[in-house]
Amino acid sequence: MRGWARGRLGLVAAVFLLLIVVAMAVAPWIFTPLDPLATDTSQVLRPPGWGHPFGTDQTGRDVFTRVVYGASYSLGVGVGATAAALVVGIVVGTLAGLAPRVIDGVAMRGVEILLAFPEFLIALFAIAVLGPGPVNVATAVGVAALPAYIRVARAETLVVRRAGYVEAARGLGVHPLRVAVAHIVPNTLRPLGVIATIGIGTTIVAAAGLSFLGLGPQDPTPEWGLLLSGGRNLLGQAWWVAFFPGVLITLTVVSATVVGRRLRRAGEGRRS
Amino acid sequence: MFSRPGSFRIAGSLALVVSAALVLAGCSASAGTGEKVEGGTISFGVDVDPVGHLDVHSSQLDINAILQRPVFDSLVSQKADGTIVPWLAKSWQVSDDQLQYTFTLRDDVTFSDGEKFDAAAVKANFDHIVDPATESAQASSLIGGAYYAGTEVIDPTTVRVSFSQPYAPFLANAASVQLGFYSPKVLAEHASELKAGGPGISVGSGPFILSKYTPGSELVYTKNPNYNWAPEGATNQGPASIDELDVKILPESSVRTSALTSGQVDVIGDTAPSSLSQIGDGFTVTSTESPxxxxxxxxxxxxxxxxxxxxxxxxxxxxxxxxxxxxxxxxxxxxxxxxxxxxxxxxxxxxxxxxxxxxxxxxxxxxxxxxxxxxxxxxxxxxxxxxxxxxxxxxxxxxxxxxxxxxxxxxxxxxxxxxxxxxxxxxxxxxxxxxxxxxxxxxxxxxxxxxxxxxxxxxxxxxxxxxxxxxxxxxxxxxxxxxxxxxxxxxxxxxxxxxxxxxxxxxxxxxxPEYILASSKKVGGIEVDIHGWPLFSGAYVTK
Missing domain, CATH: 3.10.105.10 (Dipeptide-binding Protein; Domain 3)
Structure with a gap:
């Protein structure tokens, strides 16, 4: 009973935090009246306190405001990259699952080669080809996440295509494309939705990592990875510049993972 | 050929509360607290690896000038106050029309590969600087650019550098490492490898010999035991006191600072001004405004x-x-x-x-x-x-x-x-x-x-x-x-x-900008030049 309560509390906290982060991304002005780019040379490196709950950075900008405005970049890249990977993954995975064995085999060997590399390495490679920039970071992170979605979409397709209703639709002479769109894809979505929820957390970390390395949005954009990087040499004298963006990244990713796992467990329960 | 010299050193960052005396003095030898011992190793943490830009004649990186100074000697030396003193040239004469500089060279200088330093070596190096194939912008400009008319060998210890119009900065520029001297054998046999550099290629007549280069990681210099031709007035006229100088590439300024304070390195360059509060009193800090x-x-x-x-x-x-x-x-x-x-x-x-x-x-x-x-x-x-x-x-x-x-x-x-x-x-x-x-x-x-x-x-x-x-x-x-x-x-x-x-x-x-050098009190005798860059020929470690 206590374990259940603790788990439920964690879930509630995670959902609450994600809602706050989403609100920050959508309507940052609710949280702070300040401009994330406005400098103030009379307020340099102030520690957290009234007026500046997270302190100020080297140019007197409010760290809290920058973290709030940073949510839209980080969440935007996380959600955008995951959504793109999901859509492409479904299309490629479903086609591979329905395709003749030879084509399926070739496609899957290709995916396995990609899976053999760490996701971050693939993202770095994609950045090396595309060049730095916020859109390219989202693309790179999406490309890196893609192989997992293709695998799952294909595996689900292989299961669903043998289902009675699919056989029935085929037997009735429904066009194969319509069978795929109307009967197969919708029934592969649930497990994909679960891994996508967990995936958002992973892509946020990957995107922040690329930005930390200077490959994403550029200064003075308030992106979390960039904020973290900007404070890394100040830890000895002004810990708050790097600390708060770091905490936000960690909490967001942990929350996304907690929610995703809960969804997975719920999904597994229903299926059995 | 284009590259960005200043930006690299400026890229370091700069300054903080450093005593005005140090700033004004410009040249100051760090003093160790303990008793000087012969031999030993000094490690020096720097921010940039000059990889691919090791040729003193074509590189524009300030870090390369700092890291090659132990290896390459020049005709004359510029003291921290700007005055010019003899080095590989014992004396010189400037013609009345200021178009010709005639240098009388020391006859006891050898490169670390055994080649002799003479008037022909000076000519070979200056010819190399102005050779279009060298793709030199900075060194060829320092030597006079369009005003430079050529170098001629008068006899083995006399060399004459000529200009098409008076070129006042020449003597000061001749003191720079960019106009330093390679062994003529290297210029003849390894001309295409100078930018890559390394042991056996970056060969000069200096107090140290580059003995190991691991790009991105470290450069190791060993003492030149035959060195006996320091600039006039240098504290140490003979071979270096230390056996080895280890340069570590540490691009993050916070990493350099903690490497110094934790004792992993003895000296750091391009110190971030914001980190001086962390460095504290137990270290010698020299900050020099950049000319x-x-x-x-x-x-x-x-x-x-x-x-x-x-x-x-x-x-x-x-x-x-x-x-x-x-x-x-x-x-x-x-x-x-x-x-x-x-x-x-x-x-x-x-x-x-x-x-x-x-x-x-x-x-x-x-x-x-x-x-x-x-x-x-x-x-x-x-x-x-x-x-x-x-x-x-x-x-x-x-x-x-x-x-x-x-x-x-x-x-x-x-x-x-x-x-x-x-x-x-x-x-x-x-x-x-x-x-x-x-x-x-x-x-x-x-x-x-x-x-x-x-x-x-x-x-x-x-x-x-x-x-x-x-x-x-x-x-x-x-x-x-x-x-x-x-x-x-x-x-x-x-x-x-x-x-x-x-x-x-x-x-x-x-x-x-200022160049901030910070060193542990376990080492001493490190002098700085007019740029604030460290000179290790007189450096020593203490007990």
Missing amino acids: GVPYSLYLNVTRPVFSDVAVRKAFAGGFDLDAAVKAVFNDSYQRAYSILGPTTPDSYDAALEKSASFDVDAANDALDAAGWSERDSDGYRTKNGERLSARWISYTPVNEDNANLANLIQDGLKKIGFEVVHDQLEPGAYLDAYLAGDYDLTDWGFLSADADVLRSHLGTGGYQNASHLSDPEIDATLASAVATTDGSKRAELYTKLQQWNAKNAVIVPLYV
């Missing part, structure tokens, strides 16, 4: 936005530089008033310190008068529907201090309705934009011990003339200054140039 062109913005006068001098002046006076420099550097670096640093010999015009001022009203009035009087929805000024906007390109990586300064400048100018778009570009993309002239402004500082550095920055076609300035009167002033050896006459001409720039705002000087 040459301060860290500055170069406004491209060929572009529509900056072709109007009124707009340039409004730009320069439209943001609060005093407050910005103070916010970023916390009083450790001084803001710059002139296009020459105060320590540049025979040139600095201190009168400009009174004239420069931040004036929002004047800037606003000037922009209104120049026709930029309408405002768009974002609050930026417009003229004929076009926004008042300037594209600033920077070479990456941009160090944090400079990035913060840029933010303050951008934000300050936004308040007078002047948009600055700051594009921080990868080296390749930067070069493309730079060479195409596709920018309104760019930034760097350029270290130089001679005011003649202005010729490359303001002279028509100069290799650092990012402003694309072409003004016959400026060219004439630069030409007469470089031909003048009389110190006060030179100062007069350079004062004229500095005042001209203050009136025309072609270059906007921001701050005077």
